[in-house]
Amino acid sequence: MAKATGTTSPRERYRSQVRAEIKERAWEQIADAGASALSLNAIAKRMGMSGPALYRYYGSRDELITELIRDAYRGLADVVHAAALDGADLAGLAHTMRRWALDDPQRYFLIFGTPVPGYHAPDDVTTISAEIMAALLDACAKLPDDSLGEDFDRHIGAHRAWAGDHPATPAMLHRALSFWTRVHGALSLELAGHFTGMDFDAAALFAAEVAGLVEPAPGPDRGKR
Amino acid sequence: MAKATGTTSPRERYRSQVRAEIKERAWEQIADAGASALSLNAIAKRMGMSGPALYRYYGSRDELITELIRDAYRGLADVVHAAALDGADLAGLAHTMRRWALDDPQRYFLIFGTPVPGYHAPDDVTTISAEIMAALLDACAKLPDDSLGEDFDRHIGAHRAWAGDHPATPAMLHRALSFWTRVHGALSLELAGHFTGMDFDAAALFAAEVAGLVEPAPGPDRGKR
DNA sequence: TGTACATCAGTGAACGCGCGTTCACTGATGTAC
DNA sequence: TGTACATCAGTGAACGCGCGTTCACTGATGTAC
Numbered sequence: 001m002a003k004a005t006g007t008t009s010p011r012e013r014y015r016s017q018v019r020a021e022i023k024e025r026a027w028e029q030i031a032d033a034g035a036s037a038l039s040l041n042a043i044a045k046r047m048g049m050s051g052p053a054l055y056r057y058y059g060s061r062d063e064l065i066t067e068l069i070r071d072a073y074r075g076l077a078d079v080v081h082a083a084a085l086d087g088a089d090l091a092g093l094a095h096t097m098r099r100w101a102l103d104d105p106q107r108y109f110l111i112f113g114t115p116v117p118g119y120h121a122p123d124d125v126t127t128i129s130a131e132i133m134a135a136l137l138d139a140c141a142k143l144p145d146d147s148l149g150e151d152f153d154r155h156i157g158a159h160r161a162w163a164g165d166h167p168a169t170p171a172m173l174h175r176a177l178s179f180w181t182r183v184h185g186a187l188s189l190e191l192a193g194h195f196t197g198m199d200f201d202a203a204a205l206f207a208a209e210v211a212g213l214v215e216p217a218p219g220p221d222r223g224k225r
Numbered sequence: 226m227a228k229a230t231g232t233t234s235p236r237e238r239y240r241s242q243v244r245a246e247i248k249e250r251a252w253e254q255i256a257d258a259g260a261s262a263l264s265l266n267a268i269a270k271r272m273g274m275s276g277p278a279l280y281r282y283y284g285s286r287d288e289l290i291t292e293l294i295r296d297a298y299r300g301l302a303d304v305v306h307a308a309a310l311d312g313a314d315l316a317g318l319a320h321t322m323r324r325w326a327l328d329d330p331q332r333y334f335l336i337f338g339t340p341v342p343g344y345h346a347p348d349d350v351t352t353i354s355a356e357i358m359a360a361l362l363d364a365c366a367k368l369p370d371d372s373l374g375e376d377f378d379r380h381i382g383a384h385r386a387w388a389g390d391h392p393a394t395p396a397m398l399h400r401a402l403s404f405w406t407r408v409h410g411a412l413s414l415e416l417a418g419h420f421t422g423m424d425f426d427a428a429a430l431f432a433a434e435v436a437g438l439v440e441p442a443p444g445p446d447r448g449k450r
Numbered sequence: 451t452g453t454a455c456a457t458c459a460g461t462g463a464a465c466g467c468g469c470g471t472t473c474a475c476t477g478a479t480g481t482a483c
Numbered sequence: 484t485g486t487a488c489a490t491c492a493g494t495g496a497a498c499g500c501g502c503g504t505t506c507a508c509t510g511a512t513g514t515a516c
Contacts, residue, residue, distance in 0.1 A: 011458080011513075018459090034341050036261040041502065052504075053460050061503065106342070113339030115417045116259050117331070126422060149440075152433035155426060162423035177430055178437075185410020192340045197351060198387035201380060205402055208377035212403075212437075215374075236480075236491080243492090264469065277471075278493050286470065 019057050021047060026068055030106045038065065066122055072111050073128040076100055080135050090139040090175075094183055094210040098203075105191040112184060130164060136179055137163060140172040143214065147171045148178055175213055182209040244282050246272060251293060255331045263290065291347055297336050298353040301325055305360050315364040315400075319408055319435040323428075330416040337409060355389065361404060362388060365397040371441065372396045373403055400438055407434040 008016075025043045040061050041051040058064040076097070083096040101108040147153050148171065156177065157170030168176070186209050189195060190202040233241075250268045265286050266276040283289040301322070308321040326333040372378050373396065381402065382395030393401070411434050414420060415427040 009513085014459090032342060034339065036341075039502065040504090050461055051502090052462085052506090055504075056459060106339075109339040112414075112417065112419070114259065114331075114334040116261075117257060129419075149433045149436055151436070152429055155429045159423075159425040162425070174433070177425075178434060181410040181414060181430065181434055182407055183410070184414055185406040185408070188413060189337075189406060189409055192337065194337070198384075200384040200387070200402075204377055204380045205406065208374045208399070209403060209406055211374055211376070234480085239492090265471090266469065274492095275494055276469090277473090277495085280471075281492060 015057070022054060022057055022064070023068060023071065026064060027104070027107065030068070030110065031104060034106060035065070035110050040064070069110060069121055070125060070128075072107050073125045075107075076111070077128045077131050077135075080132055084135045084138060088139070089214070090136070090143060090179060091207075091210050091214050093136065093139055094179070094206070097183055098187060098206060101187050101191060108187070108191060112188060130162075133163070133176065133180075134166055136176040137166045137168045137172060140175045140179070141168060143175070144216065145169055145171050146216065148174050148213070179210070179213055182213065185209070240282070247279060247282055247289070248293060248296065251289060252329070252332065255293070255335065256329055259331060260290070260335050265289070294335060294346060295350060295353075297332050298350045300332075301336070302353045302356050302360075305357055309360045309363065313364070314439070315361070315368060315404060316432075316435050316439050318361065318364055319404070319431070322408055323412060323431060326412050326416060333412070333416060337413060355387075358388070358401065358405075359391055361401040362391045362393045362397060365400045365404070366393060368400070368439065369441065370394055370396050373399050373438070404435070404438050407438065410434070 022043060025046045026038060028046075029038055029042060038061070040054050040058075044051045044054050058067070079096055079100050080093055083093055086092075088096060153170040153174050156173045160168075160170075160173055163173055183206075186202070186206040190206070195202045195205075247268060250271045251263060253271075254263055254267060263286070265279050265283075269276045269279050283292070304321055304325050305318055308318055311317075313321060378395040378399050381398045385393075385395075385398055388398055408431075411427070411431040415431070420427045420430075
């Protein structure tokens, strides 16, 4: 008979340790050669085990990848959440997300990179995604409720199911989506190396893209003609 | 002895026909299963040939992929160029790029998706990239020279080597990079399916992101508080 | 505390697969005289 | 126009590789009496 729930037997503890090490090695392999090169046999070899041994811990390669994806989403949601609790504003959240992405670009791309035709992420990542979105909306709610463009405000105000019951105005919904788009755009171009060879500072472009969403726009006499 | 250059022998014509068909089948395979699944043997099978036959046309799998990447860049540059000649403004170019991407998402991701660690694109794509950038800068030059943010204007004005000898102001350089970032951000999130399940119109978000770069921002009394 | 049994981690052999790539060869197409 | 030769597309067999995954088995660890 199993022990009372809440207690973990030595065997259970060992199991989760090994599962954790498998994932660690998997991340190393992904960082080295990309997710498409991830192989159970190679992980086993790195751990000094035989290939089939891993089937005690993961039913298949796909099951492992799915868990890695889930962990990656979870990790991003956690750092965003932590930053929000720390009082970060929208620009702070952007900075947090960028750090997280730079920390392991291939982890970022596992989630937001090229989709594999036919593969469908598990349902619970949608939940985690919504959690992140909610944090962004919270941050938007602390800014002045300026419009970024009324056409899309109208549209998004009428299609807000994805925001759940968050009490955001259309302008806030708009701002959160623009934020996400710009953060992802600047970040993924940077991480994919599309700015190498161009001599400007990717961090500066990133900051500028976010600043455009946060700072009040200058008056009508802005810029030099 | 070879014929005078300019004329093509039947054999040469046949060769380039077969090379073209190989690429066609390659694109089909990429569209079906992603670039990592591209295999010379599978292409040969689809063409009713044996695997080794393809080595008459491409020295290796990598050589084929490199040419596909080059062709993809070339194709994007061509549609952008054509749109520009047609008098398209910045919003028009954005629309053109979106259409091109939606036409074959995996082709888009071959260029702008997850980078394969260790792989380096051939040098000439940098040239094609610069060509696209120049078209964007031209379009920016036709807009009012409003600043999107003076901090980054200053930075980019001091790091403009990537723009070659294009006579763009710092605000234009800034606008072109923001354009590229936002287009890529909205587009790649849409193509990767990150908006599925959210019920808004991806095209509307895309348009809004671009509009923010094109339309003069509303005055200080913009939006509703 | 000691013995009998059940659980379970890990092994090694094996299966079938598809990959990229090399090689010696056949047969058709084009070229030179 | 016809013959002799060179070029070159395509074949089939083969090599070595690593993959995911199944299976019967060994041996250590934990459990029950």
